[in-house]
Amino acid sequence: MKSLIRFGLACGLAALAAAPAHANLKVATSLTDLASVAQFVGGTHVTAQSLCRGYEDPHFVPAKPSLMKAIQHADVFVSTGLELDAGWLPLVLPGSRNPKIQPGAKGFVDASEGVQVLEKPTGTVSRAAGDVHPLGNPHYYLDPKALEVVAHHLAEVFSRLDPANADAYAANAKSFDEKMDASLEKWQKEMDPYKGAPIVPYHKNFIYFIDRFGLKEFGNVEPKPGIPPTPRHIAELAEAMKKSGVKVVAYEPYYKADAANEVAKRSGGIAVEVATEVGGLPGTDDVFAKFDALVSTLTGALSGRARGQK
């Protein structure tokens, strides 16, 4: 009997030794970009997962109970903030029955804190202008520098919750800055020839990218944020693009390619599918790969290479 117990103990210890080290913090995020930054900053001490997939419209995530289950034991929840997730998060967070990540708790993070927010409405905010975000444009994750702010914010939060690894989190955030700055320099060099070039994003979510790389937003495929394109709007937009020589329409995997392609066809331009969120398209597995792909696709389209021009 004793030998049987000894054998059992030995097997148990062997199994424990063979098991992978558990991460100190379980982190869940609204967006894949935030999960990518959280994983970089957290390194091996953190497991990060996003509730919204990269190819899913972050405005319209169904508040599935399975999402509540997924964050039931999370230590940290990182919300995009600025009401981008307001359509589903107020159901998912309380539904998780996890007091650690409710708004106001130590484990709840509004990632937009500290980010320089663009397009904050001034004056009266009205839905006559479409589904306008009253706190400002929430798509700041299209600015590489804004993600550095997020990285440092997350390093502070992780350090508070897991002080034993505070040095590692700070070092990782610094390393994130360095990698992002080096990448940004490269992307800016690639984008420099197109400074001032107009583009037509499907939705009003490119403004941070446009601001960072000196592009111009000519218009949007949506007539107003959240309002589907009408035939009249498509015709007017295409005509205006034609007159002004605007050639590039950009749309995400979760938008209707038909409308974007129709605008491009009528205006004599090109519609390119881009991932504005990590994981939106193959080869965009982290924030660096996402910007690599975005810059490459847009420069290709703006240069005319993608349209077969020399």
Added chain:
Amino acid sequence: MNALFTGQAAHNLQQPYGLDFDEAEISLISVVDPYWTFTSNIVFVGNGEVDPEEVWVRNTSIPGIQLKLGKLRGTFGKHGLLHTHAFPFIQAPVVMANTIGNEGFKDPGLEASWLTPLPWFSELTGGVYRGIEADDEHPLDFGSSAHDNIPFLGHFKNLVDLNDATTLELGQSLLQGRGADGNHHLAFGGDVTVRNVPPRSSNRHGWILQGEYIQKGSRAGGSYVREQDGGYASLQYRLSQIWWIGVRGDQARDSFADFVVDEAGSPIPSKVTRGSVNLAWTPSEFSFLRLEYSHAKSDAGIHPTDDRLMLQLSYTIGYHPAHAY
């Protein structure tokens, strides 16, 4: 705030055709302190009455448990959890008004729901409520004045992801209390929902296939008597960002419906079978216009069949909390 208007052409009803104001609902939601969140839905109905339909607080500071306290919409079934403007069809299934209430079971009480440790979403809810007499809104007689008359509810809900886009949900509910006649009155039901929301077109495509059965009865002297029962099966299909279509069949036995009356015009119970189809235009998240046709038949009363055409308009201003999945 949401405002709901419905126009109805129903030849069997002694009502003028035309658009009517149904209700306006004001939702107030705010955090009270680190422990409680306050939610209220105050409804202004067409006849000028004001109904504090829901006024409750929620606590999420206990791991795994959610507490709700106040005037609640009891967690029973699927359709009974919906606000009027969130009904998938203009008319609620006939069984609702004959079992737990046209808009579900609403009563002051306390509910606790536990997210079980099972690997999928599995929620067990228990609730206790104040005993109230039966009326138009509360078909269940919980009107006993006995001190130990504490109506209680049990609800078990399980949801699994079948794949990236589709979920399967199963629910069972039970509600029981003691009536003014001293007997036990109860309702029980089961529901199944298969829902598809393709992640790449979550605001353009998808469908919801749903079925629900509810039975109301009472127990006297050890024997159970079924009073009313019925159910529905429906399919809602999203054609595009702005267009939805829906089709539903529903049936209720020993039940009252507005067109089922005798020669004197008095309501009488019957077996009612109804089919409904609708088409909804939702130009934005905040408004919709819905056209619905229904054909019903009854095995009693002076109108063996009923046909009606309805038009509903819904408008929402300000912040509106997300609807449950």
